[in-house]
Every structure is written in C-alpha cells, then in structure tokens.
Amino acid sequence: MTGSEAPSSFRLAYVPGVIPAKWVRIWQERLPGIPLELVMATAADAPGMLRGLDADAGFVRLPIDRTDLSAIPLYTETTVVVVPKDHLVAAAEEVSVADLADDVVFHPLDDTLDWQELPGRPAIERPATTADAVELVAAGVGLLVVPQSLARLHHRKDLTYRTVVDAPQSRVALSWREDATTDRVEDFIGIVRGRTVNSTRGRTQPQAQPKKQRSDEGTARRKPAAKSSGRASAKTPRPTAKRGKPRRRS
DSSP states (O other), X not given: OOOOSOOSSEEEEEOTTOOOHHHHHHHHHHOTTSOEEEEEOOTTTHHHHHHTTSSSEEEEEEOOOOSSEEEEEEEEOOEEEEEETTSGGGGSSXXXXXXXXXXXXXXXXXXXXXXXXXXXXXXXXOOSSHHHHHHXXXXXXXXXXXXXXXXXXXXXXXXXXXXXXTSOOOEEEEEEEGGGOOHHHHHHHHHHTTOOTTOXXXXXXXXXXXXXXXXXXXXOOOOOOOOOOSSOOOOOOOOOOOOOOOOOOO
C-alpha cells in the first residue's frame, strides 16, 4: 500500500557497524516536523523487525530473504582480520585466507560473512557475539574475520586489523516491507540515494497546470505565400482609349 497519512514518527532500524548519522541529519533538515526514531537491531533480527513493522525501514546486511522485502544495496565493506598488535599478521599490510591457516579463527553466531569454507582452525566453541569474539582475540586465544566497520566498532588499543584480500565481503542495504512503501519511506529512499530536496521522484507528483493560452490563439494563421513557378508573369495590357472622329470645321 502507499500511505497518504504521515506517521507520528519514522522508525529506522540499523545493524551494528552502520552509522546512519548523515542520513538522519538530512531527514531532520528536510522533515523537521516528523521525528526519526533509531532502533538498534542485530543482523539476524532486522529483517523480522521490518516484516513486523516494528521499523518502517532499516539498514541490513545482505543476503536476506527478499520474498516480501525490498532492498537497495548501498555499499560493500572491506573484510579484515582482527589480531593482537604483536601477532605476525600485524607486520603485513594485507593477508590472504591461506595466511590464517595455522591460527584459530572464531566464527561467532552473529557472523554475517557468507563463507563457503571457514578459514583457519575451528575454535572449541563458537562465541555468541562478535563482541565476545573480540574479547577472546584480546586474550590471545585466536583471530576474528569481520567487516571493517565491526572491527572499528569494537576497537581496542591492544588490537589491530588487516585486510583479507580473498575473504567474502558484507553488503549493506536499505530495506523495507514491500507492501508498506509509504510516502515517508520514499522520502528516506530519496535521502539515501542523494536526491535533492526538490526532487519528487518516486512520489505522487502534482498535475501540471495548463499553459495560459496566447491572446492570438485561435486566430487564422497567415496564408503561406504562393510559390513562384519560375516564369515571369505576363503584364495585363492597359486598355487603349478609342479615338473620336475629327470635328468638321465650320
């Protein structure tokens, strides 16, 4: 459905690692009368929140089940490995998955990377969250491969990270329930896509007013000049006056 009534607020979900501040700021500038409410959600819970309309739209990590959800991919993140600062990996600018083969690499339950084959040696247990896995890395138990934004989110002074060139990458998308594409959702889509404040793309546009008729409209148009045949037109001879008979002299 396309809602015509504006809701009291716009609820925006976002997953860890996504920073929606710039889009929120633009929303507040353009729609100051409609509060925007931020709702934190895990990567696993965000799609369900959108389906249940607990949020009007949200930033999610792909892939998700898009049976009833629309999604606009926004960007792809670099994948990094989080290591202690004194680890051998820290001496390199970037590494490959093969470089991690001899290390324990944690695979937390909230991992969003689409691995076909997990890197490194498996841990005895899977940490419940990325935050828990970071604590284990700091304890020197193993390593963690995550999107770069999550490495920044869980930054510690005793840890660093390096790019993993051949690891799967996480894609971030804006998503919403397909049958709940309201005008407010369209407004936020426009903000995320960088449309100007005067753009009405994706919204119901007002009908254009008919142009004012010109004052001379309806008058007969001038007849086009006759085309010349290329031959000089014959001049019409002037009529000659008839001469009268000469008068007789008396």
